[in-house]
Amino acid sequence: MKGLGFRNHMLMLALLPAILVATLLSVIYVSWNFHEVEVALKERGRAIAKQLGTAAEYGIFSGSREILRALADAAHKGDPDILGVAILSERGQNLVRVGDSSPIPLELGERESVLEKADRIVLVVPVNRTVLPVDDIYSDAVPGVRTTSRISGYVVLDVSRQRLVEVRNTQMLIGLDIALGGLLLGVWLALRMARGITRPLVHIIDVVERIGRGELGARVIPEEVRTLESLGHNINAMAERVTLAHGELQQKVEQATEELRKRKEEAELLARMDVLTGIPNRRAFMQAADQEVLRAQRYGNPLTVAVLDLDHFKTINDTFGHATGDHVLVDRANLLAASVREVDTVGRLGGEEFAILMPGTPLPEAIQAIERIRQAFEQNPVSDGDQLIRATASFGVAEYPGADPTVDGLLAKADGALYVAKARGRNRVEIPAQKSIDGV
Amino acid sequence: MHLYLRGLLILLLLSCQILRAQAATVWIAISEGSADYGAVAEEVRNSLLRADAQVDVSIRPWTEVAQGGAAQVKLIVSVGSPAFVGLAEASASGRIGRTPLLASLLPRSVFEAQRRKMTGPVTAVVLDQPAVRQMALLRYAFPNMRRVGVMLGPDSLWSQSQFDKAAADLGLQANIYTVGGDADIYPTLRRVLEENDLLLAVPDTTVYNGGTIQNVLLASYRQRVPLIGFSPAYVRAGAMLALYSTPRQIGSQTARMARSLLAETPVPALQMPAEFVVSVNVNVARSLGFRLSEDALRLQLQGREGM
Numbered sequence: 001m002k003g004l005g006f007r008n009h010m011l012m013l014a015l016l017p018a019i020l021v022a023t024l025l026s027v028i029y030v031s032w033n034f035h036e037v038e039v040a041l042k043e044r045g046r047a048i049a050k051q052l053g054t055a056a057e058y059g060i061f062s063g064s065r066e067i068l069r070a071l072a073d074a075a076h077k078g079d080p081d082i083l084g085v086a087i088l089s090e091r092g093q094n095l096v097r098v099g100d101s102s103p104i105p106l107e108l109g110e111r112e113s114v115l116e117k118a119d120r121i122v123l124v125v126p127v128n129r130t131v132l133p134v135d136d137i138y139s140d141a142v143p144g145v146r147t148t149s150r151i152s153g154y155v156v157l158d159v160s161r162q163r164l165v166e167v168r169n170t171q172m173l174i175g176l177d178i179a180l181g182g183l184l185l186g187v188w189l190a191l192r193m194a195r196g197i198t199r200p201l202v203h204i205i206d207v208v209e210r211i212g213r214g215e216l217g218a219r220v221i222p223e224e225v226r227t228l229e230s231l232g233h234n235i236n237a238m239a240e241r242v243t244l245a246h247g248e249l250q251q252k253v254e255q256a257t258e259e260l261r262k263r264k265e266e267a268e269l270l271a272r273m274d275v276l277t278g279i280p281n282r283r284a285f286m287q288a289a290d291q292e293v294l295r296a297q298r299y300g301n302p303l304t305v306a307v308l309d310l311d312h313f314k315t316i317n318d319t320f321g322h323a324t325g326d327h328v329l330v331d332r333a334n335l336l337a338a339s340v341r342e343v344d345t346v347g348r349l350g351g352e353e354f355a356i357l358m359p360g361t362p363l364p365e366a367i368q369a370i371e372r373i374r375q376a377f378e379q380n381p382v383s384d385g386d387q388l389i390r391a392t393a394s395f396g397v398a399e400y401p402g403a404d405p406t407v408d409g410l411l412a413k414a415d416g417a418l419y420v421a422k423a424r425g426r427n428r429v430e431i432p433a434q435k436s437i438d439g440v
Numbered sequence: 441m442h443l444y445l446r447g448l449l450i451l452l453l454l455s456c457q458i459l460r461a462q463a464a465t466v467w468i469a470i471s472e473g474s475a476d477y478g479a480v481a482e483e484v485r486n487s488l489l490r491a492d493a494q495v496d497v498s499i500r501p502w503t504e505v506a507q508g509g510a511a512q513v514k515l516i517v518s519v520g521s522p523a524f525v526g527l528a529e530a531s532a533s534g535r536i537g538r539t540p541l542l543a544s545l546l547p548r549s550v551f552e553a554q555r556r557k558m559t560g561p562v563t564a565v566v567l568d569q570p571a572v573r574q575m576a577l578l579r580y581a582f583p584n585m586r587r588v589g590v591m592l593g594p595d596s597l598w599s600q601s602q603f604d605k606a607a608a609d610l611g612l613q614a615n616i617y618t619v620g621g622d623a624d625i626y627p628t629l630r631r632v633l634e635e636n637d638l639l640l641a642v643p644d645t646t647v648y649n650g651g652t653i654q655n656v657l658l659a660s661y662r663q664r665v666p667l668i669g670f671s672p673a674y675v676r677a678g679a680m681l682a683l684y685s686t687p688r689q690i691g692s693q694t695a696r697m698a699r700s701l702l703a704e705t706p707v708p709a710l711q712m713p714a715e716f717v718v719s720v721n722v723n724v725a726r727s728l729g730f731r732l733s734e735d736a737l738r739l740q741l742q743g744r745e746g747m
Contacts, residue, residue, distance in 0.1 A: 061655035062626050131650040134673045136474040137520060137567065138547055138643040150651070 010198055014190040015183070022182045026175035033171045038164055041081070042114065045123045045159040048075060048082065049112075053127035053155045056087050060127060060153035063089075065096055072098040081163050083120055086156040087127075095153070102158050110151060123157040200225035204235060216243040274348040276326055277333030285347025285355055289407045292345075292359045296400050303359055303400040304366035307414040308336075308373075308393040310352035311426040316389060324384050328391050331382040339373045354393075355411070363399040363431065370395050370429050378427060394421040395429040402432070464495050464702055465513045469502035469527060471520030476687045480545050481519045483691020484698065491699055506530035513539050515701050517694060521546040524564075528554040536560075540701055544694040545687070547643045549595040551710065561707040565694045567643060569670065569683050570712045571599065571606035573741060577683050577718065578638055578668065579610045580740045581732055589636030589665075591617045591628060593646030603640075619647050629656060633663040640668045641679070653677055664728055675719045681732065683741075685713035716741070 052075050059067035072085040076099045084101030088094055092108050102122045105115065115122035129152045203224040210218035219239060220232035272284035280288065289305065296303040310316075310332060317325040329352060336346050336354055345357040356373075358366050374395055381388040396418030400410055413432050421430035468484055470477045485497045502523035505516060508530070516539050518524040524543040530536050538560035543551055548566040555562055578588055590603050600616050607614035615636055617628050625647060632639060639660050641648050648656065657678040660667040669679035685693075693714050700708055718737040725732045 058655055058658050061652075062630070062659060129651045130654045132653050132673070132677045134648070134650050134653055134671065134677070137476050137545055138671070139521075139645045139649060152651075 010194050011187070011190055014194065015186060018186045018190075019183060022179040022186075026172075026179040029178070030168070030171045030175045034164075034168045037167045037171075041159060041161075041164055042121060042123070045082075045121060045157050046112065046125065048079065049123050049125035049155045049157045052085070052087075052157070053125055053153075054130075056155065057127055057130060057152055060087065060089060060095065063095070068096040069098065072096050075157075081160050083158040083160045084156075085158070088154040088156065090151055090153050092154070100158060101156060104156065108154055117161075119161055121159045121161060123155075123159060125155045125157065126151045127153040127155060196227050200228040200232070204228065204232060207235065207239075211239050211242065216246055274333070277330050277348055279333045279337050279354075280345065280347040282347060282349045285345065285349065285357065286407060288345045288347070289355075289357050289410070292357055293400065293405075293407050293410070295359065297405070301360050302362040303357075303410075304361050304363055304397060305358070305400070305410050305414050306356040306366065306370045306395050306397040307349070307411060307418045308354050308356070308395045309418055309422065311392045311394055313352035313391075316391065320384065320389065324389070327384055328382045328389060332377065332391055332393070335376060335380060336373065339376050341369075355414075363397065366397055366399070367429060367431065370397055374427065374429055392427040394418055394426045396421055397429060397431050464492075466495055466497045466515045466517060466698065466702070467505050467513050468497065468499045468517045468519060469505035469523045470499060471502060471518075471522035473522070474520070476545065477520045477523075479687035480691040480694065481517075483688050484517055484519070484544070484695045487692050487695030488698060491695070495702070502526045506535060508535040508537075511537060511539075515540050515542060515698055517542045517544060517698055519545050519694075521550045524551065525554055528557040531559050532557040534559070540707065542694065542698055542701060545690050547595075548710070548712075549598070549644065552598065553595070561701075563697070563701075563707050564710045565690060565697060566710060566712060567670075567685070567690070568599075568712060569685070569716060571602040572609065573716070573745070574640060574668070574683055575603070575606040575610045575612055575614070576741055576744055577681070577737060578612065578640065580737055581668075581681060582638060582666065582730070585637035586611070586613050587636040588612050588614050588638045588640050589617065589632035590614055590640050590642065591619050591625075591632060591644075591647045592642065593619050593644035595646065596642050596644035599642065621646065622652075625652055625656070626659070629659055633660060633665045636665065638668065639665050641670055641674065643670050661724070661728075666725075666728060666730070672719050675721045678721060678724055680721055680724045680728065680730065681737075682719045683716060684719070685716045689713060689715035689717075 052071060056068055056071050058064075059071060068087045072087055076082050076085050082099070084097070084099035086094060086097045086101040086104065088104060088108070092104060094104060102115070102117075102120070105113070105122070105124055107113075108124065108126070110126060112123065112125040115124070129150055131150075204220055207218050207220050216239065219236050222229060222232060225232035272280055272287075274281040292303055295301060310328070313325065313328070316328055320328075329348075333346070333348060333354065336356070340346055340356055341358075343359055344361075347355050347357075349355050356370070358369065361369070374393065377391065377393050381390045383389075396414040396416065398410055398413035398417060402409055402413045404410070404412065417430040417432045420432075421428045424430065466488060468481045470481045481499045485499060488495050488497050502518060503526065505523075506526050506529070516527065516536065518527050518541060524541075524546050527536060527541060531541070540561040541558060541563075543562065543564035543566075546564065546566060548564075548568040551564045551566055555564075575588070578585070588603075588607060590600075592600060597618065603614045603616060615632070617632055619625055619628050641656075653674070654677065657667060661678065666680040667674075667678075669675060669677075669682040669684075671682060671684050675682045690713060693711065697708060697711060716738070718734045718741070720732045720734045720737075722732075
């Protein structure tokens with residue numbers, strides 16, 4: 001569409017002067033020809049009138065209307081352009097009138113006169129008497145000898161302008177045809193010549209538009225832009241750079257996005273992880289517990305939860321400082337995580353209190369597993385520099401479902417057991433109610 | 441004393457006589473225009489000189505002659521109408537005295553119109569052929585034709601009776617028509633051509649001039665009426681026949697007349713051409729069905745006039 005517009009523009013640029021010149025030439029041609037034809041028409045009329053006059057001389061002399069009528073008729077019928085013929089006597093008396101002849105002009109002179117009318121040219125041509133050379137010796141300077149008038153009569157010829165108008169119209173048509181023909185030739189030539197420029201340009205415009213629309217792979221085809229090869233080349237280079245820049249940008253955006261995603265995941269992880277120990281925090285643990293409770297509810301799988309609390313942690317803190325306290329916490333958390341099965345989940349509920357979620361594990365099995373963990377705590381003191389710090393833990397274990405079949409109910413039951421374990425001297429595993437397993 | 445005086449007087453008269461005979465001066469006043477004027481003037485001079493080598497002949501433009509100074513001139517010969525008309529005016533105003541004047545090569549009508557203005561003796565050799573000769577020519581050339589049409593203008597009306605008489609003498613019927621002006625020509629001509637077998641043209645410019653001659657010839661030809669002209673130009677233009685005298689013939693006749701004037705015989709009367717020729721347009725004659733011979737006709741005419 002744009003290409004067509006551009007081509008039209010180019011054509012207009014090339015053809016407008018050509019149209020003007022062609023039109024001007026046509027007008028000049030027509031008016032010149034018209035003038036020539038008009039002159040020729042008058043000349044022809046004059047020649048006819050003169051010839052008729054010569055032929056009519058005897059008829060005028062003899063006053064023979066028959067002769068004159070025959071002559072006038074012949075002249076009138078012999079030429080379609082002659083509307084009428086009149087022959088007048090020397091005194092302007094009408095001798096004969098044939099066809100559509102104009103009224104006798106008022107003034108008759110020795111010279112021919114031309115009356116231009118809208119539809120006709122009226123020629124009044126005197127009929128000159130043919131003078132024969134006869135003997136001067138009889139007539140020279142004789143007083144009283146009249147010299148006979150040189151004019152014996154007049155021929156009035158009405159020449160139609162119709163033909164003139166027709167000729168002019170024909171000429172105008174011819175002129176127009178010539179102009180049109182020239183124009184068509186010009187268009188053809190201009191198109192041919194312009195194609196060398198417009199086709200490459202149209203192609204380039206198309207490519208640029210496609211690039212503009214985002215089709216970055218669009219490239220100028222060298223064969224299409226022979227005459228504008230360097231322009232095509234430059235446009236390709238430019239497109240190349242645009243594409244390249246676009247790619248880099250996209251890559252950077254992708255990198256940044258990935259970075260953000262990671263950060264977000266890390267943040268999310270951090271939100272679910274206990275910052276000190278690296279194991280799930282209370283919230284993450286509670287979520288996992290919720291999930292497992294639901295699963296146990298739905299499928300009737302066994303589920304056990306254990307709560308543990310480090311024994312005498314306040315004393316450790318007070319004795320060795322908070323840094324060591326923290327170190328102890330990290331160490332125990334790591335041990336705990338390492339001691340549970342793959343399916344189990346551990347979590348720090350807060351302070352020196354941890355919890356273990358053991359899906360698919362009935363209570364007896366769980367008690368055994370927890371007991372092993374208690375033993376691991378007992379047998380592996382925390383190494384802090386060159387000293388070993390004993391850090392045992394008390395455990396309360398509860399099985400789902402209890403009286404309260406919720407996570408909180410389950411944990412409260414385990415907490416109750418833990419309280420019992422604490423009360424019974426710490427470093428032991430207790431279950432709710434009376435059931436208890438003594439440490440060795 | 442008386443004897444002596446008488447003797448002296450006789451001597452004086454004699455010497456005058458001798459002087460006058462030796463210096464007889466003739467001026468030839470020519471008109472300007474036609475070459476015929478020069479030709480006639482030359483012929484007159486040559487003829488005069490052939491007859492008398494003592495004659496002092498000079499050819500001058502008539503305008504020069506008309507200025508006077510012709511006191512010792514014995515004779516003025518005018519050649520052509522303009523010269524005669526001009527000299528007649530000069531004579532009337534007394535510029536050329538009473539010098540005898542011989543007019544030559546002019547229509548009789550012109551001579552007759554102007555001669556009364558002359559104060560001195562005057563005579564002429566005119567161009568007009570005698571009416572009898574013309575009628576005789578028609579008789580010989582067209583033996584079966586009787587009716588002869590003659591159109592006369594105001595200047596030639598005087599000749600009417602001559603044509604009538606000549607025609608009657610030769611057994612012909614001359615029908616005279618008078619033409620007042622241009623407008624009359626064709627209507628009259630039509631009547632002439634309808635009522636006559638022949639058309640005899642006369643030198644009258646009202647009827648016959650360069651502007652009318654073609655149409656008159658055409659009309660007569662269409663009517664198959666032979667036209668008889670009065671000059672070779674008419675034959676060239678299409679007249680079947682013409683009777684006229686050549687410049688040379690007029691010139692030698694003028695010279696003869698000049699000699700008799702110089703001889704102081706009584707002034708001779710006006711003369712019509714003595715010698716003549718007949719000219720025939722063979723094409724016109726043939727196309728109208730006539731066989732005419734110029735020489736035969738001339739000889740017949742000459743024989744009739746006893747030449």
